[in-house]
Amino acid sequence: MKLLLHTTLAIFLLTFISPAVQGEPNSNEQGYSLNVEAFHSKVLNEQRTVVVQLPKSYADNPDKQYPVIYRLDGAGNLPMMNAVLESLQSQNAAPEVIIVAIENTDRLRDLYPTANQDPNGPVGYGGGGEKFLSFITTELMPMVESKYRIHDYRVIEGASAAGVFALYALSQKPELFNAALTYSAAVWWNYGASAKNTVAFLKSSKELDHFIYTSIGNEGAPMRPYYDDMISGMRANQPAGLRWKNEAYAGVSHNLVTAASSFSAYHHLFLPAYLRAQQFNGDIDSIDEYYARVSQQRGETLVAPEWVIRELGYHYVGLQNYDKAIALFTHGIAKYPEMPDAYNGLAYGYEQMGEYKKALESVNKALALSTSEHDGHQIYVNRQTRLQSLLKE
Structure with a gap:
C-alpha cells in the first residue's frame, strides 16, 4: 500500500x-x-x-x-x-x-x-x-x-x-x-x-x-x-x-x-477589504475594529477608505435614519478632511433631510477643495446651484 x-x-x-x-x-x-x-x-x-x-x-x-x-x-x-x-x-x-x-x-x-x-x-x-x-x-x-x-x-x-x-x-x-x-x-x-x-x-x-x-x-x-x-x-x-x-x-x-x-x-x-452595509452593526467605532481584524488576517495595515464610510452613510440615508447617516458622513470628514467627496456626502445627507443651508455649507467646502478636473466637481456645482435655488424659495 x-x-x-x-x-x-x-x-x-x-x-x-x-x-x-x-x-x-x-x-x-x-x-x-x-x-x-x-x-x-x-x-x-x-x-x-x-x-x-x-x-x-x-x-x-x-x-x-x-x-x-x-x-x-x-x-x-x-x-x-x-x-x-x-x-x-x-x-x-x-x-x-x-x-x-x-x-x-x-x-x-x-x-x-x-x-x-x-x-x-x-x-x-x-x-x-x-x-x-x-x-x-x-x-x-x-x-x-x-x-x-x-x-x-x-x-x-x-x-x-x-x-x-x-x-x-x-x-x-x-x-x-x-x-x-x-x-x-x-x-x-x-x-x-x-x-x-x-x-x-x-x-x-x-x-x-x-x-x-x-x-x-x-x-x-x-x-x-x-x-x-x-x-x-x-x-x-x-x-x-x-x-x-x-x-x-x-x-x-x-x-x-x-x-x-x-x-x-x-x-x-476572509473579511473583505471593503466593509459592506450588511456587515456593519451601526457602531461607528466598529469600523476601526473591523479593519483591525482585516489587517490581522492579511498581515498588513488596512484602514477604511473614505468612499466606504460615505457609502455606509448613503445606506442610512436610504433607510431614512438621518442621525446615523450624518454621524457617518461627519466621521468620514474627520478621517479625510482634505477629500471633497466626504463633504459632498454630508451635503447629500443634509439635502435629503431638507436642511438646505447646512447642505450648501458642506458642498461649498467640497468645491473649495476641488478643481474643475476633479471627477465630482460638476456634481458639486449642480448641487450648489440646486441648493441656492431651494434656499431662495
Missing part, C-alpha cells in the same frame, strides 16, 4: 509541477510558483513531502508577508482552491495566501486522533493524530515559516478524515491555528470520538477569536447522527467571539462536498 501511495505521489508531482526539483521554484498551469519540500521527520520517523505554493505577487513584494493555509490531502486540491480564491481576490474579498499542501503517507494512521473500535469501519486503524500534529507544529511549521514569508494567520483545511484532523488541530492548538475549514468531516470514527472532543473544546472555551467552517452532504448512518449531534453541541456551546458557518448540501455525495463548499468556506473565512 505504501509503495502504491509513493508511486502515485511521484507520478502526480511529475505531471502537476514538472520538472520538480526539491527546494527550487517550479510553476503549475495556473502560473503559481511551487516548491517541493521533502525532508525526514524525526517525529514520524519517515520521509515527508509538502508542496508550497507561493502567491503570484510573492517575488515582486519582498517585504510582504502572507497568511497560510495548511491543506491536508496534498497538492491535488490546489487547482480548485486557486480558482475559488482568485474569484474572491478579484473583488478584494480575500487576500493572497501561501498554501502548504501536505502529502499523505498513511492517511488513516495520521488523520484520526483515536484508533477506531466501531465495526462500521476498519477496526484498530488510526490513533496517530497526536503524533501527526506534533510533526506539523514542531517540524513542518518551523521549516515553512523560517523559509517563506508567512505571518501568523494560519488556517488548517481538510475533508473527511482530514476534516476530523482539522477540528482536532484547532482544539489542541488554538494558539497556532486561527481557522479550521472542514468538509464532510468523518466524525463517526470511533463512535463519534472527534465530535465529542470538538463540543467539549468549545464548551471549555469562554471566548474564541477563531473561525470554523463545517459542511455535510447527503450522508446517512453511521455518519449523520454523530455529525448532527456535534452540530447541536457546537450550537449550544458556541463561545463568544467564534465565527462559525455550518452548511448542509442535500443531494451532494460525500466526495463532492469539498467542491460544493469551498467558495462558501473562503467567502465566510
Whole structure:
C-alpha cells in the first residue's frame, strides 16, 4: 500500500509541477510558483513531502508577508482552491495566501486522533493524530515559516478524515491555528470520538477569536447522527467571539462536498477589504475594529477608505435614519478632511433631510477643495446651484 501511495505521489508531482526539483521554484498551469519540500521527520520517523505554493505577487513584494493555509490531502486540491480564491481576490474579498499542501503517507494512521473500535469501519486503524500534529507544529511549521514569508494567520483545511484532523488541530492548538475549514468531516470514527472532543473544546472555551467552517452532504448512518449531534453541541456551546458557518448540501455525495463548499468556506473565512452595509452593526467605532481584524488576517495595515464610510452613510440615508447617516458622513470628514467627496456626502445627507443651508455649507467646502478636473466637481456645482435655488424659495 505504501509503495502504491509513493508511486502515485511521484507520478502526480511529475505531471502537476514538472520538472520538480526539491527546494527550487517550479510553476503549475495556473502560473503559481511551487516548491517541493521533502525532508525526514524525526517525529514520524519517515520521509515527508509538502508542496508550497507561493502567491503570484510573492517575488515582486519582498517585504510582504502572507497568511497560510495548511491543506491536508496534498497538492491535488490546489487547482480548485486557486480558482475559488482568485474569484474572491478579484473583488478584494480575500487576500493572497501561501498554501502548504501536505502529502499523505498513511492517511488513516495520521488523520484520526483515536484508533477506531466501531465495526462500521476498519477496526484498530488510526490513533496517530497526536503524533501527526506534533510533526506539523514542531517540524513542518518551523521549516515553512523560517523559509517563506508567512505571518501568523494560519488556517488548517481538510475533508473527511482530514476534516476530523482539522477540528482536532484547532482544539489542541488554538494558539497556532486561527481557522479550521472542514468538509464532510468523518466524525463517526470511533463512535463519534472527534465530535465529542470538538463540543467539549468549545464548551471549555469562554471566548474564541477563531473561525470554523463545517459542511455535510447527503450522508446517512453511521455518519449523520454523530455529525448532527456535534452540530447541536457546537450550537449550544458556541463561545463568544467564534465565527462559525455550518452548511448542509442535500443531494451532494460525500466526495463532492469539498467542491460544493469551498467558495462558501473562503467567502465566510476572509473579511473583505471593503466593509459592506450588511456587515456593519451601526457602531461607528466598529469600523476601526473591523479593519483591525482585516489587517490581522492579511498581515498588513488596512484602514477604511473614505468612499466606504460615505457609502455606509448613503445606506442610512436610504433607510431614512438621518442621525446615523450624518454621524457617518461627519466621521468620514474627520478621517479625510482634505477629500471633497466626504463633504459632498454630508451635503447629500443634509439635502435629503431638507436642511438646505447646512447642505450648501458642506458642498461649498467640497468645491473649495476641488478643481474643475476633479471627477465630482460638476456634481458639486449642480448641487450648489440646486441648493441656492431651494434656499431662495
